[in-house]
Amino acid sequence: MAGEAPSQRGRVVMQQCLSARLQVKPPFDTEEAEYVEISRGTVIYICFLKGADSSTVEKMAKATMNVRLSESENGKFISILDLPGDVLVVPQATLGGKAKGKMMQYHSNIAKEQGLELYNAYIEQSRKILDGHAKWKEAACTLKHGTYGNRQVLRMDTNGPFSHYFEF
Amino acid sequence: MAGEAPSQRGRVVMQQCLSARLQVKPPFDTEEAEYVEISRGTVIYICFLKGADSSTVEKMAKATMNVRLSESENGKFISILDLPGDVLVVPQATLGGKAKGKMMQYHSNIAKEQGLELYNAYIEQSRKILDGHAKWKEAACTLKHGTYGNRQVLRMDTNGPFSHYFEF
Numbered sequence: 556m557a558g559e560a561p562s563q564r565g566r567v568v569m570q571q572c573l574s575a576r577l578q579v580k581p582p583f584d585t586e587e588a589e590y591v592e593i594s595r596g597t598v599i600y601i602c603f604l605k606g607a608d609s610s611t612v613e614k615m616a617k618a619t620m621n622v623r624l625s626e627s628e629n630g631k632f633i634s635i636l637d638l639p640g641d642v643l644v645v646p647q648a649t650l651g652g653k654a655k656g657k658m659m660q661y662h663s664n665i666a667k668e669q670g671l672e673l674y675n676a677y678i679e680q681s682r683k684i685l686d687g688h689a690k691w692k693e694a695a696c697t698l699k700h701g702t703y704g705n706r707q708v709l710r711m712d713t714n715g716p717f718s719h720y721f722e723f
Numbered sequence: 724m725a726g727e728a729p730s731q732r733g734r735v736v737m738q739q740c741l742s743a744r745l746q747v748k749p750p751f752d753t754e755e756a757e758y759v760e761i762s763r764g765t766v767i768y769i770c771f772l773k774g775a776d777s778s779t780v781e782k783m784a785k786a787t788m789n790v791r792l793s794e795s796e797n798g799k800f801i802s803i804l805d806l807p808g809d810v811l812v813v814p815q816a817t818l819g820g821k822a823k824g825k826m827m828q829y830h831s832n833i834a835k836e837q838g839l840e841l842y843n844a845y846i847e848q849s850r851k852i853l854d855g856h857a858k859w860k861e862a863a864c865t866l867k868h869g870t871y872g873n874r875q876v877l878r879m880d881t882n883g884p885f886s887h888y889f890e891f
């Protein structure tokens with residue numbers, strides 16, 4: 556596999572969906588699992604690597620909210636803000652993995668506590684950008700997100716996931 | 724966003740699934756759409772970049788079939804060969820995209836005809852590796868794949884997509 560780009564601090568995969576459902580609390584004892592759901596929009600898998608900080612979060616939130624990956628009615632690609640569409644953020648530490656032979660190693664991943672802090676900051680900043688965009692706000696779209704550190708039990712229906720990968 | 728690693732020839736995202744369904748023929752006139760389905764296994768999104776050739780395909784097939792991303796009953800991570808599990812290959816040219824401002828550009832993507840050739844070769848080689856592995860073969864697992872150049876209408880149910888990204 557090709558060498559890694561220098562000084563990566565975050566990795567993101569974005570997929571478009573018609574609907575998606577994510578478990579945010581696993582079943583426990585007699586309690587049923589809890590889920591969040593979104594309708595048409597984008598699923599954003601995020602992973603922070605060592606060296607990531609608030610400036611990484613800022614770039615990541617700005618880029619993911621503004622990048623034109625969503626197909627409009629006339630076939631043009633527009634941002635999730637302008638679609639306007641729902642957002643589901645999925646913490647996905649596995650994206651930091653690097654293959655060594657047949658095994659995956661996660662040595663570049665940020666420490667869990669810092670990762671959680673940056674994850675929360677990413678959600679806060681993304682929400683701010685979304686809420687600040689009149690078209691998105693008026694459409695009563697929603698931002699939902701997974702629980703950091705949990706297994707991300709996800710179901711998704713797409714009209715083409717149209718997967719994109721980003722490094723920060 | 725961070726700079727790209729030099730001499731990338733292919734990009735792959737792998738996600739684990741409990742089941743997945745992919746459209747392989749869109750609806751046309753009075754004909755209904757056609758789909759392929761898999762049960763528990765792995766969804767492999769592949770994209771070839773300029774410079775990719777048969778050696779890229781070989782590395783990609785070997786790596787994706789052997790990498791240990793599938794969770795066994797005792798919580799260990801094993802290959803799709805040893806799970807054993809189903810494989811769904813999804814051509815995903817969008818993975819070759821690079822953001823320029825808010826727009827995506829796909830200048831690194833391989834020409835369509837060459838891409839189709841390498842895509843077919845990847846499926847053939849992966850099938851060979853799978854069929855050559857007694858445990859996989861005996862379990863009557865299946866490899867399914869999308870139609871190159873089509874919209875990849877995908878539905879997926881996971882117990883955690885456990886997304887991984889690879890460069891070749």
